[in-house]
Amino acid sequence: MLVTLEGLDGSGKTTVWEALHDVYPDATFTTEPTSGETGSWYGEAVYRSIEDDGADPLAELFLYTADHADHLSRVIEPALERDDLVISDRYSDSRYAYQGATLAEDGRITRPLEYVVGIHRAFSIEPDLTIYLDLDPETAAARAGTTNKFERAEYLTSVRDNYERLIDRDPARFVRVDATQPPEVVLERVEDVLASALEEDEADTGDE
Ligand SMILES: Nc1ncnc2c1ncn2[C@@H]1O[C@H](COP(=O)(O)OP(=O)(O)OP(=O)(O)O)[C@@H](O)[C@H]1O
Numbered sequence: 149m150l151v152t153l154e155g156l157d158g159s160g161k162t163t164v165w166e167a168l169h170d171v172y173p174d175a176t177f178t179t180e181p182t183s184g185e186t187g188s189w190y191g192e193a194v195y196r197s198i199e200d201d202g203a204d205p206l207a208e209l210f211l212y213t214a215d216h217a218d219h220l221s222r223v224i225e226p227a228l229e230r231d232d233l234v235i236s237d238r239y240s241d242s243r244y245a246y247q248g249a250t251l252a253e254d255g256r257i258t259r260p261l262e263y264v265v266g267i268h269r270a271f272s273i274e275p276d277l278t279i280y281l282d283l284d285p286e287t288a289a290a291r292a293g294t295t296n297k298f299e300r301a302e303y304l305t306s307v308r309d310n311y312e313r314l315i316d317r318d319p320a321r322f323v324r325v326d327a328t329q330p331p332e333v334v335l336e337r338v339e340d341v342l343a344s345a346l347e348e349d350e351a352d353t354g355d356e
C-alpha cells in the first residue's frame with residue numbers, strides 16, 4: 149500500500165513521517181525529492197535547483213520528474229512488490245501543486261496543473277491514500293522559515309489552491325488533517341487514518 153504525506157512547506161509532514169517510523173518499523177520510508185537512505189544523484193540535482201533562484205521552471209519540473217521516475221523504479225515499485233507499506237514524505241501531488249504554481253507564474257504553458265499531471269499519466273503510480281496536512285500559507289511560511297524560493301506566503305497561496313483542485317478531483321484518495329493543531333494531535337489523527345486504511349486494505353485483500 150502506497151501512502152503519501154502532502155502539504156505546504158512547514159505543514160508538519162516530516163514531523164509526522166519521522167514519528168511513524170516507531171509505529172510502522174517494517175514499512176519502507178522514503179521522500180521526494182529523494183534524499184538520505186533512498187536518495188540518488190537525481191535528488192541531489194533537484195536540491196541544487198531548489199537553491200537556484202534563477203532555475204528555469206520547465207527544466208526544474210523535468211528534474212523533479214526524473215527524480216520521481218528513478219524513485220519509482222528503484223524504491224517504490226520493489227517495495228510494493230514485496231507488499232511493504234510505503235510511506236512517502238511528498239510525492240507526485242507536490243509536483244502538480246508546486247510546479248503547477250511555478251509554471252502558472254512563468255506563463256509559457258497553458259493549463260499548467262493539467263500539463264504536469266499529464267506528463268505523469270503514462271508511467272506513475274497513484275497513491276492508495278494521501279494525507280493532506282492542511283495549513284494556511286502564512287503559518288506555513290513562518291514555520292518553514294522562508295529558507296528557499298518556495299517558502300513565501302504568496303507563492304504558497306497558489307500551491308494551496310492547486311492542492312484544493314487536486315482534492316476536488318479525487319476526494320476518495322485524500323484525507324485532510326488540520327495541521328494547525330499541536331503536533332501530538334496531528335499525529336494521533338494521522339495514526340487513526342492510517343490504521344483505518346490498513347484495516348480496509350486488509351479486508352479487501354482477504355476478500356480476493
Ligand atoms: N503541528 C505543529 N504545530 C506547530 N509546529 C509544528 C507542527 N508540526 C511541525 N511543526 C514545526 O514546524 C516546523 C516544520 O515542520 P516539518 O519540517 O515537519 O514540516 P514539513 O511539512 O516537513 O516542511 P518542509 O516541506 O518545508 O520540509 C518544525 O520546526 C516543526 O517542529
Ligand SMILES: Cc1cn([C@H]2C[C@H](O)[C@@H](COP(=O)(O)O)O2)c(=O)[nH]c1=O
Pocket residue numbers: 157180181198212238239240242243244246247296298299
Ligand atoms: C517533491 C517536490 C517538492 N517540491 C518542493 C517543496 C519544498 O519546498 C521543496 C523540498 O521539499 P522538502 O519537503 O522541503 O524537502 O521542494 C516541489 O516543488 N515539487 C516537488 O515535486
